[in-house]
Amino acid sequence: MKEQLKKVKSAKQLTFTYFSIVAFAIITIHVSLIESTLEDFEHINANNRLRHAKEVAAVVFEDSKRMDIGTSPFTHAYIGKEALPSHVNVPNNLPYDKAVELHDADNESTEYFIMRSPISIRGKEEVVYFLYYDDLYELSEEQVFNNEKKQLLITVFLLFLSFFVVSRISERLTHPLSKLASELDQRKSSDLTPITLPSGIVSRELVQLVYSFNLYAERIQELLERERAFNRYASHELRTPLMVMKGAVSLLGQSNDPAFIEKQRQRLLQSSNDMNDFVTALLSLTREESNHTLAPREITREELESTIASHDALIKGKDVKWHIELSEPTYIKAPETTFKILLGNLIKNAFACTEEGSVTVTVSNSKIEVIDTGIGLGSKPRGVEGFGLGLLIANDICRKYHWTLSHSDNEYGGCTATISLLDDEKPNAQTK
Template sequence: MAKVRSAKQLTFIYFSIVAFAIIMIHATVLDSTLESIEQLSIQNRLLLQKESIVEKSKLASQTRSFKIDEFTMGYMDRVTLPDLVDENIYLPIDEAVEIEQRNSLGTELFLMKLATSNKQTPFIYVVHSDPAFELGEEQIMWTQSWQSLTSLLLLLVALLVVMRISVRLTAPISIFAKEIARRSPDDTSDIELPAGIATKELLQLVDSYNKNQQQKNALIERERAFNRMASHELRTPLMVIQGATNLLSYSTEPEFIKKQQVRLQSAANEMNDFIDALLSLTKSEQDLALSQRLLDKDEIMVSVNAHSALLSTKPVVVNVVIKQTPLIIIPEVALKLLLGNLLKNAFACTESGEVKVVVDSNSIAVIDTGVGLYKKQRNDEGHGHGLGLLITRDICRKYNWQFELKNNQAGGCSAIIYL
């Protein structure tokens, strides 16, 4: 795995970059400000002295250069400028320009081109140095150095505070990560909020992890129940196949053999339908290439007749009422398994009375007069309603149907599928 820096290291790096940038920007702005102040100060000073400079130039028409003051010299034309001045330098009128070279004292020089009304000498070139300002500039920079040192110390203090805050903020996340790493893969229990500062992001992280664990735990439980249900659903046809196979070895009568063959074929078809129904749950509707179809009474009667043996010794009447034929989108094998589970549950829990299948435009209801919900006779392996109801809920969820199981006021219960 690639080396990844800790939050503490990243905080130090980013803070250092920001602090360095602040110091550099501050120093650059200060230097630029001082340079601008010096240039403007000299420029304004020379502009204020412009008239006196022009008057002094009239007295130096022969020498072509003249002294204005101790730090300022005037020149009548560009040719007479000292060698320190680049002859190609651009000189705007009445604007001071800094010369890159310094004089013998190491002082910065400024050159300014002054316009005059004298036709013979239209321009006067003034070279000026200001050692007093440069001395003040050095003093300002020295003072600023101490201020920068103070700022640096404050930044170091701020860094320590930020690092401390970073550690306190990330400590719960580190504890959370270590707790996850310590857990075994089979541990799907929720994790408690780590000690420390509870941030919104940490709460979301822990909540998301716990929800994932709950989903994982629910999936494991569903898989276990699904395996129990598959075993339960396949055990009956397998027992029929095993019994019919054993019986075939005891008789050679054609009628007996034909009867056992019918039993074998029926059990094989039941297993095949169950497997097809399970496979349909793993495929998308596009893969199944389904289209709308009408649910007729014959399709319901197939499921009723398939499980009528459960009522062979009971005084129970089965009625199918079609109030309105609904349009459905579901494979026949899945619907057969769905109805079969509801009918088996109703038949098994009804000792006398009636089991009614009522079909409407938007619902299918199986209503019985049995023992009702939450009784001893209702197997509690599939969340209290029998193993077959687990796959019933899965099929309904697959095709966006709603499933409801409720007690009837007069006794028994109703299993309703809302289409």
């Protein structure tokens, strides 16, 4: 991985490289534009002068018997190719009425323009050649180009200055990112603490990156907590069915009565089913999954009675009675097994905290209450394992299904555990 990183350029190097490419492209385009502009202007000037010379030559040749004349200080006209100076090499494909640039064979730096045109002279059509050479224009062109060279040098200097400025700006902009990369590289894999923003110029993208890293680390932390919670919850919830199974196995060796054996078999079967349901529910609790796809289901009296009766052993030998008040149909979006774990933990705590009196489960379409006449919130029941863990499980289940679990002391002793349900779980909301 480190060998690959050595081959990859840093953000500062990439910025400098791309800026250099763009800068040299601008210089090249600038020089090309200057040169092409001067060339185009020279051709336009030559064409205009030679066309003007054609008009003058048509009049002068009509009144003169000369074969060549000067139509202006820089332009000459010649009747026929033979009248041209010897140093002029006329191209074979020279077009009519268009100026063509030529170079002197003896001096490549000397440029002149030639054009041929058919002109009627004294009733006879002749081919007239026009030559245009302006040494002052050539000198001016050279001076303009030299002046542009000075501007180009200034431009190059400004570009190098820009390189330096961009390099400094790039260093300041990328320093926080480099610092963040270094911090992440030095972190241990087990370190999931939030990342702080590096000092320096902080951009929106850097803030978003740090926020995303922290959010990702938080999700990993939550997943780890879920895994740890599963181990704690499994040991807590599976203790009862395991004890039942252990007791049933012990009793099977004490009698050969078919009815007795069948009873123990049923106990084993029920306990194994409970264990399977508990594991499924706890796995769903520790997984990330959406609750929107769950269909609402009605809480039945049989379900409540079965859940409460499974914990009757906790009030054995106590003067404690339990009651169910189910005033109206109530719907929830949670599997039966998960709801059994939730309500079962609240029932276990209520039974453990109540030495005498009653435990009442009240169910309505907005809340579920477990009301006891026990010791209240200020005390913890003695000799009861998993008291706090049971409440943690209940809280996690409520959080997963977006319910609210709260506890309050009763006016005449004991406490009330309240599960506040969501509005869209009410029967009226389901019909909309």
